Amino acid sequence: MKKELLLGNHAIARGAWEAGVEFAVGYPGTPSTEILETLTQFPDVHAQWAANEKVAFEEGMGAAIGGVRVLVTMKHVGLNVAADPFMVFPYAGTNAGFVVISADDPGMHSSQNEQDNRYLARVAKVPVLEPSDCQECKDFVRAGLELSEKFGVPVMLRTTTRLAHHKSLVEIGDRTTVPKREFVPDAKRFSVPIYRRLLRPKVEQRLEQLRAYAEETPLNRIEEGDPMIGVVTNGISYQYVKEVMPQASILRLGMTHPLPRDLLVDFCAKHGKVYVVEEGEPFIEEHMLALGIPNIEGKQRFGVIGEYSPGRLAAALGLGEVPEGFASEINIMPRPPMFCVGCGHRTVFSALRQMRVTVSGDIGCYTMGALPPFEASHTTFCMGASIGVAVGLERAGEERVVAVIGDSTFVHAGMPSLVDSVYNRSKLTLIILDNSTTGMTGGQPHPASGKDIYGGHAPRLNLVALCNAAGVEHVSRVDAWNRKQVFGAIREALEFDGPSVVIVHGPCQRIPEMKQREIIPFFVEEELCTQCEACLKVFCPAITLNARGFPEIHPAECTACTLCAQVCPPEAIIPLPPDRSGTP
């Protein structure tokens, strides 16, 4: 058997391919994004980015009832957006296998909240599988698809950041071709909501059958050890338990919804003391408490907030302290992320900082506009919220409210809000940061980018026409690297008595076309420089002060965006002549 070192997300993609998935769809979100990107490398799977998670889920749902195996991917908060179809799909049930990845983010490495989606699955009455390593990331996709077909139910495969973003060895195999199932129109199942009442008892019956399955499935397994100490665990926590309590008896739950009643009761009856080690919420523990199991201990000892780790478990069990770092003894200042060299978002936040307006921000790279040195973004909640929150702030009496949203986020959840704001006679100014990609998650194309997931050309949403169609009377489109234009357009929009939109166009420096470009870097002609430091106020990471006290532009990093040159009073920042390249 061939083994490869695979990232959890690569293993999931591989698993989908091997298990005969034909259609994979999702919306980018850390830590789920690489799954779909990897699937583009497999010829027998069609992958596509959807406009948002709800659309992705619905496209997947359609394909699954249409008869092909489906994988849908999103991060935990994505499932909130897709919650509507997620909650109703189990009523009708699926035809071919349907697995949705919920990539949760304990520790909030790159998320706006910590949310344990096993609870959403419980509300939806959907089974949940939780792998513990990369091999299982792969294997559980197949197990999930088979479970889905066996019970006609959508299945959630829940991963977490550590699982999705760690590598370990995985045995790889070949693809199983799965024949397409026929789509049989059935009004009682698929189309007439009133019949859902008839389906309602079936949902409960199925849940009971799934519970019985959970008692038997090898996804849940017991590893016998010390009869005095038992551990019930799931997901990545299993690895930490093996590390810290190698002698304990373990009940590893690979299926955490519905939970196996008898297995849990029997396991606990056979062990003196049972620890419940599950990262996140006390999902398993509450169930065990509800079953009246007396000898367990979980959240009280290990905590609810943040990621688990071997060190944290050891400390909680009194097995040794973990050193904390030296921040109390020496200045270890944080190193927050910042706008990349040449990022067009910089111009907009320079303008907003100067104009002292109330800024309702959104989720994307531009969220960093809230941090020093710009500090020009005053609210951030969830994708698309900038516009609705701006309308509310206006209603509450704030004047000169600006909403700032990225292009991917605008397409994802901003479009209905823009229509709403015009309809409800808001006068807000909306700035759309059109960088032709979903920057924050590593650069995925979207409907306004003109590209598809395979890098090919795709129909491109015309943002100007869309805003016009929504009824916005003042729409302008400017070059992100032209300071005068950007400042002028925002000022004009603010003065306009009615809703206005400024589209700031400048592709992300990380997309392939921009990276492959020939660049002539700029440099500081020290003879002309007056050391006024205006260029430093651009806050470009490529500019630092040199030993002589002059600003210096790192030639390998410069993108020739010219923002520093535009603010230099003596015009001392100029393109590096060819004979001086490589200096200083």
Next chain:
Amino acid sequence: MSEHEKTYGVLFAGVGGQGALLAAEITAMAAVSGGYEVKQTEVHGVSQRGGSVETHVRFGKTVWSPVITPGRADLVVGLEKLEALRFAHFAHQSQGTILVNDHEILPGSVTNAAETYPHEALTFLNDKGYRVITIPASEMARDLGDGRMANVVMLGAMSNLLPIEEKVWLDTLRKRIPEKYRQPNLKAFEAGRKMSDPPKG
């Protein structure tokens, strides 16, 4: 514990864009070729925008957790001084080694004069009793033609301190580094390797 029973832990720390991830990936691949079970953590998303980056590699006969427990790492490899300091406590106090690239990248808060950079980081760690090896990796890489190869210089330096043969390292580099950059990177690796003592005992 014999070399074969032990689980090794290497933590790489640096600034987004310095190639900490690539160094970790090569280490993980080399450990696989060396016949070990391997786990490696990665960081994606926010951490790459010039923020601090941390990645762990663990290898041995059996590896459970992919993350290293503070105080247990055999090696902490810092591609930048402040980042080495931030993650130094992961190193084993008596048996661990901290390898540091003698290179400073000032965070935004320092450039804005709101904070002072801890230039004395290495003395501080020495005084704490850690074994600290300083390598002028960025300078060496620049002399070899491209400062961005500092990660590979550091890789060379640390390769001496792990039970993986030189040939395995070189084969892995050849496999992982694209043709266009291969020769200079092999040179960078060799230069780094000369900078550290072979393992004792």
